[in-house]
């Protein structure tokens with residue numbers, strides 16, 4: 248029966264009706280302005296500042312180039328404190344700048360960098376902190392800023408998950424020195440591929456705009472070894488259209504989040520992280536933790552869901568610090584990262600996206616609930632043996 252159903256993935260990109268995009272394409276074809284800060288690029292920057300409640304934004308081809316450029320723009324060198332519990336691009340952006348990542352453990356409640364552990368990791372080489380608002384849940388930005396101010400460190404947030412997130416009534420994206428967004432196909436707001444840096448002032452934006460365009464200031468002046476990080480007109484035009492639908496899309500995510508919470512409440516051994524207090528969330532992900540007391544292990548449940556055509560993802564497993572280019576670092580030693588390690592072996596992100604139906608959410612919840620009820624030796628013997 249399950250084989251006749253189309254598979255359900257952890258996410259499915261949200262797209263506007265194609266007819267709505269055709270006039271923009273026509274305009275691009277008519278004007279032949281394809282990139283280099285064209286009219287759609289300018290409009291999208293203005294519209295995003297307005298929507299997000301931020302002063303300045305510089306659009307990018309993707310978030311990884313934006314992270315690399317953000318570090319360049321602040322001339323970050325030496326060591327940077329970051330989280331092992333993220334997507335690899337966070338730490339990769341440091342290696343691309345010749346910076347040594349220093350991994351610090353997460354707070355198991357929030358899954359974000361634990362501010363209480365940061366100070367012990369600071370050395371004379373430390374120049375910055377790169378936290379991640381994991382799953383869009385705001386970091387403790389005040390505690391992080393206090394440490395940064397005390398030690399004269401910069402803070403660059405990897406805010407790839409945090410599009411539109413607000414806490415205590417204002418955008419989380421203005422915390423720290425810079426924040427980097429991703430508009431990749433899998434994210435809450437997508438431009439197929441894309442990203443952005445939120446900048447505090449016009450001068451910073453200008454420097455970043457130079458860096459994303461080879462360092463060109465004018466036709467004959469190059470002020471820095473910049474890169475090509477520009478967003479094209481195609482992506483910017485799509486972004487403008489996506490923005491019209493974003494409130495409805497996030498609203499639907501919130502409804503799915505609420506439905507999962509009610510259907511999965513009280514399952515023994517299943518931990519569903521509480522939403523952050525006083526926060527307008529974006530429900531970018533729906534992580535569950537499979538803990539002691541659940542009949543199956545995380546990997547058994549993951550495999551059981553997969554066998555039913557439900558493709559959750561183990562974000563974030565393995566830890567970044569376990570990948571070969573990082574595991575030799577002293578801070579990658581697992582003994583220093585107990586919470587990140589435990590959470591990474593327990594987590595599954597369940598499917599969540601605007602077009603996911605209530606029926607599918609109910610079915611996914613039912614598979615999880617019944618997994619807890621069925622006898623190990625009856626319904627899933629192969630899975631149990633495979634994992635033993």
Ligand SMILES: *Cc1c(COP(=O)(O)O)cnc(C)c1O
Nearest residue numbers: 309310311334336337407429431
């Ligand atoms: C998606 C993601 C990135 C990379 O974004 P791209 O736009 O794909 O380059 C970086 N950091 C985190 C935490 C992400 O989830």
